Amino acid sequence: MKHTFDAIIVGSGGSGLYAALEVSAKAKTAVLSKVYPVRSHTGAAQGGISAALGNVEADDPRWHAFDTVKGGDYLVDQQAAMLMAEEAVQAVYDLENRGLPFNRTPDGRIDQRRFGGHTRNFGEAPVRRACYAADRTGHMILQTLYQQCIKNGVHFYDEYQVLDLALKDNQCAGVVALQLSTGEIHVFEAKTVLFATGGFGRMFKITSNAYANTGDGPAICARRGIPLQDMEFFQFHPTGIKGLGILISEAVRGEGGILRNNRNERFMARFAPTLLDLAPRDMVSRAIMTEIRSGNGIRGDRKIDDYVHLDATHLGKETLQSKLPDITDFCKTYLGIDPAENPIPVLPTAHYGMGGIPTDTHGRVVIDNKGTLIHGLYAVGECACVSVHGANRLGTNSLLDLVVFGRRAGRHMADYVNHGDPAGIATDATDFSREWITRLTAKKKGPHGGRIFDKMQRTMMEKVGIYRTETHMARAVGEIQTLRERYMMVRAEDRRNAFNTDLLELIELGNLLDLSLITAVSALNRRESRGAHSREDYPDRDDPQWLKHTLARLEKDDVGLTYKDVDVSLWKPKPRTY
Amino acid sequence: MDIILKIRRFNPETDTESRYQDFRIEAEPDERILDVLMRIKRFQDGTLGFRKSCAHGVCGSDAMRINGKDRLACKTLVRDVAQHGEESVLIEPLRHLPVERDLIVDQTAFFERFRSVKPFLINKEPPPERERLQSPKERMAFDDATNCILCSACFSACPILEENQSFLGPAAVVQAFRFLADSRDKGFEERLPVLNASDGVWPCQNHFECTRACPRAIKITKRINETKRMIEAYQKSQSENK
Numbered sequence: 001m002k003h004t005f006d007a008i009i010v011g012s013g014g015s016g017l018y019a020a021l022e023v024s025a026k027a028k029t030a031v032l033s034k035v036y037p038v039r040s041h042t043g044a045a046q047g048g049i050s051a052a053l054g055n056v057e058a059d060d061p062r063w064h065a066f067d068t069v070k071g072g073d074y075l076v077d078q079q080a081a082m083l084m085a086e087e088a089v090q091a092v093y094d095l096e097n098r099g100l101p102f103n104r105t106p107d108g109r110i111d112q113r114r115f116g117g118h119t120r121n122f123g124e125a126p127v128r129r130a131c132y133a134a135d136r137t138g139h140m141i142l143q144t145l146y147q148q149c150i151k152n153g154v155h156f157y158d159e160y161q162v163l164d165l166a167l168k169d170n171q172c173a174g175v176v177a178l179q180l181s182t183g184e185i186h187v188f189e190a191k192t193v194l195f196a197t198g199g200f201g202r203m204f205k206i207t208s209n210a211y212a213n214t215g216d217g218p219a220i221c222a223r224r225g226i227p228l229q230d231m232e233f234f235q236f237h238p239t240g241i242k243g244l245g246i247l248i249s250e251a252v253r254g255e256g257g258i259l260r261n262n263r264n265e266r267f268m269a270r271f272a273p274t275l276l277d278l279a280p281r282d283m284v285s286r287a288i289m290t291e292i293r294s295g296n297g298i299r300g301d302r303k304i305d306d307y308v309h310l311d312a313t314h315l316g317k318e319t320l321q322s323k324l325p326d327i328t329d330f331c332k333t334y335l336g337i338d339p340a341e342n343p344i345p346v347l348p349t350a351h352y353g354m355g356g357i358p359t360d361t362h363g364r365v366v367i368d369n370k371g372t373l374i375h376g377l378y379a380v381g382e383c384a385c386v387s388v389h390g391a392n393r394l395g396t397n398s399l400l401d402l403v404v405f406g407r408r409a410g411r412h413m414a415d416y417v418n419h420g421d422p423a424g425i426a427t428d429a430t431d432f433s434r435e436w437i438t439r440l441t442a443k444k445k446g447p448h449g450g451r452i453f454d455k456m457q458r459t460m461m462e463k464v465g466i467y468r469t470e471t472h473m474a475r476a477v478g479e480i481q482t483l484r485e486r487y488m489m490v491r492a493e494d495r496r497n498a499f500n501t502d503l504l505e506l507i508e509l510g511n512l513l514d515l516s517l518i519t520a521v522s523a524l525n526r527r528e529s530r531g532a533h534s535r536e537d538y539p540d541r542d543d544p545q546w547l548k549h550t551l552a553r554l555e556k557d558d559v560g561l562t563y564k565d566v567d568v569s570l571w572k573p574k575p576r577t578y
Numbered sequence: 579m580d581i582i583l584k585i586r587r588f589n590p591e592t593d594t595e596s597r598y599q600d601f602r603i604e605a606e607p608d609e610r611i612l613d614v615l616m617r618i619k620r621f622q623d624g625t626l627g628f629r630k631s632c633a634h635g636v637c638g639s640d641a642m643r644i645n646g647k648d649r650l651a652c653k654t655l656v657r658d659v660a661q662h663g664e665e666s667v668l669i670e671p672l673r674h675l676p677v678e679r680d681l682i683v684d685q686t687a688f689f690e691r692f693r694s695v696k697p698f699l700i701n702k703e704p705p706p707e708r709e710r711l712q713s714p715k716e717r718m719a720f721d722d723a724t725n726c727i728l729c730s731a732c733f734s735a736c737p738i739l740e741e742n743q744s745f746l747g748p749a750a751v752v753q754a755f756r757f758l759a760d761s762r763d764k765g766f767e768e769r770l771p772v773l774n775a776s777d778g779v780w781p782c783q784n785h786f787e788c789t790r791a792c793p794r795a796i797k798i799t800k801r802i803n804e805t806k807r808m809i810e811a812y813q814k815s816q817s818e819n820k
């Protein structure tokens with residue numbers, strides 16, 4: 001079936017919904033989402049959204065921008081970070097005005113708390129900048145934006161999985177999607193398309209990410225010749241529940257929680273004397289792994305699944321109940337412990353992709369160092385790379401990124417639809433998708449994808465994880481290439497049309513394999529350590545050689561790399577200590 | 579240990595009726611039922627249909643009936659339903675909603691009722707330059723009601739819906755209450771016709787099944803009763819003013 005709209009939004013997390021609210025007010029818009037909008041992973045975000053409101057102590061957007069740049073190990077585009085920090089303040093007020101139930105200060109203002117890497121006066125001490133609604137901030141953002149979409153009659157296509165993007169020369173023409181309930185292929189013709197498909201943490205074995213976080217948007221773009229930026233930078237959050245990867249928000253440390261090793265020592269004092277447990281995530285994750293490797297993990301056996309303790313027992317039941325109720329509930333449900341009485345066993349978990357589809361600050365997709373655009377194509381949220389997170393994102397800056405750049409992209413799209421002619425979608429637009437599905441369903445024999453999934457996740461976790469080396473990464477590239485070959489033989493067991501979730505998972509696996517390859521190759525080539533990309537064979541940051549963004553292009557079974565300048569117009573790169 | 583999942587299956591393209599199928603599978607006591615279902619899907623039978631996403635009880639995708647109770651598969655551990663091995667665990671789709679395939683139900687009716695209560699902040703006054711003020715106490719007045727993840731477990735658990743399929747249902751009332759009790763909201767009268775209709779809040783008879791089922795620990799029955807009291811108070815004040 002064919003549909004025609006002015007604007008298509010792919011994804012209904014925080015970023016997609018914010019853009020939808022803006023553009024749907026002015027142009028004929030549809031939102032496509034593979035899960036029900038309220039199931040999007042934005043709903044899992046816990047700790048907070050940052051803005052220099054200064055409600056509980058003095059703060060300044062310039063400090064926020066600086067922290068973002070330094071936290072990102074200077075790979076952040078600085079004007080973009082400044083813009084985000086400045087627009088943050090109004091963005092948070094807008095959310096409140098639209099009904100978001102933030103926690104409040106005694107005088108009725110939005111309450112704020114500490115979070116890693118956010119400081120007062122360019123690094124002096126932690127500052128209270130994270131606006132929050134208990135430990136359910138993302139849930140409240142998602143609910144509030146969805147409520148507003150209902151109010152404004154936004155048009156949704158729920159449970160439609162986008163498979164492909166249609167381009168005509170350098171112009172966007174629409175998307176191809178599969179309707180889950182029927183298995184029917186739909187063509188959505190539109191002058192402008194926004195990808196807001198979220199993260200891709202499912203390429204790793206242990207992750208805080210939802211099953212749906214399979215990087216469909218970036219993979220689709222990559223297959224259509226669009227480069228992906230800075231994919232080697234993947235954040236491991238220091239505190240996932242051991243074994244499960246379920247996130248224990250940094251807010252626990254923001255409220256005073258302490259990481260301890262098997263001697264009960266507050267080991268972060270050795271790694272970050274000023275910010276201690278509230279140092280940026282890449283540093284804390286490495287510190288934990290270093291402790292474990294030196295035999296200071298709780299078991300002390302130096303194995304990579306040893307763990308450390310996150311101690312929140314001194315916060316008291318009341319603080320835990322009022323400010324961290326979900327965390328308390330997760331600990332009780334999955335570990336059978338009460339964090340008011342026992343420390344939480346934690347280990348880093350794959351959490352956030354700093355890289356993604358390269359864009360400018362209007363969300364427009366930019367494909368090279370010269371600023372060449374794909375007209376009408378936009379990306380925002382975790383699937384995009386503006387770049388405001390550089391080599392390591394600060395906590396609470398992602399939710400902020402969603403609303404600030406979701407709004408900017410939505411506005412720009414609304415304006416764009418009034419100019420120029422539509423590209424018009426080609427009659428063969430669905431060919432690629434149909435061939436893909438046929439390949440997965442028509443075979444008589446072939447392996448199932450389960451094992452390939454498992455192997456990919458293990459390879460990425462073990463060889464392209466927190467600590468990286470040339471040998472390991474080169475091996476990972478080879479292994480992923482082999483898995484991609486085996487993927488061509490894979491066959492879906494399910495042959496039905498209605499809710500063929502087997503087929504959908506295999507499509508997602510294909511996307512993750514492409515992104516894994518791009519990630520591993522980008523990482524292998526960057527011979528330095530910066531932010532989340534930490535190489536044992538090149539332990540230092542190397543600005544003369546590597547102060548540049550990676551642009552990785554998928555070329556059949558290989559990846560071609562070029563590089564792009566970083567905007568360092570506000571602050572000169574300095575060594576990063578905390 | 580080995581357990582047996584007895585799963586109710588239905589495929590609209592091939593089945594006229596649902597049937598039960600047993601899957602024997604190794605499971606650890608600390609695993610989630612969702613993990614076990616995923617292993618069945620990836621390694622035993624790819625055709626098994628169920629929804630899932632977050633895997634830790636915050637997105638509302640995988641509500642289903644486990645041993646006759648409405649629960650999230652990702653928030654139910656194997657040890658909650660099987661301790662010794664060899665137990666058979668019954669897995670069925672939610673009730674009161676049409677089954678689309680295996681454990682996947684069509685939630686259209688559920689979401690329609692959710693939308694009917696105008697689940698968004700209604701306040702026509704222009705907002706101040708900064709935030710609208712709200713005291714911590716005012717904020718806590720509706721706190722648990724903000725936790726709803728629209729999973730439909732309460733809808734399935736509700737005994738009233740068994741007899742009266744037009745009842746608004748627990749979650750929609752919770753969502754209405756979330757705004758009625760918010761000091762910033764001015765939408766009581768706009769929501770009144772739906773809530774005060776004969777199929778609105780009134781059919782509820784305090785069975786508490788929804789409250790027991792809710793994976794987000796919302797005091798649903800209490801909130802329904804508070805909504806009834808708000809309507810009565812409003813009606814009283816209206817008649818006194820006449």
Ligand SMILES: Cc1cc2nc3c(=O)[nH]c(=O)nc-3n(C[C@H](O)[C@H](O)[C@H](O)COP(=O)(O)OP(=O)(O)OC[C@H]3O[C@@H](n4cnc5c(N)ncnc54)[C@H](O)[C@@H]3O)c2cc1C
Pocket residue numbers: 010011012013014015016032033034035036037040041042043044045046047048049137138160161162163196197198199208209210212213216217247249351352380381382383395396397398399400402
């Ligand atoms: C556990 C956890 C806690 C976090 N806590 C915080 C925090 O406290 N503060 C903070 O700032 N950040 C936090 N983050 C990060 C932040 O939540 C995410 O980066 C952000 O929510 C991503 O939002 P999004 O709009 O980009 O995508 P998502 O919310 O992930 O939404 C993606 C959307 O795309 C749709 N989609 C995907 N593929 C397709 C396709 N092929 N076709 C159609 N639709 C598709 C999905 O259906 C979904 O609607 C946290 C992340 C996690 C995992």
Ligand code: SF4
Pocket residue numbers: 725726727728729730731732733748749752791792793794795796798
């Ligand atoms: S009230 Fe509870 S059970 Fe009902 S839909 Fe909401 S979260 Fe689910």
Ligand code: FES
Pocket residue numbers: 629630631632633634635636637638639640641650651652653
């Ligand atoms: S998968 Fe999200 S609630 Fe269970």
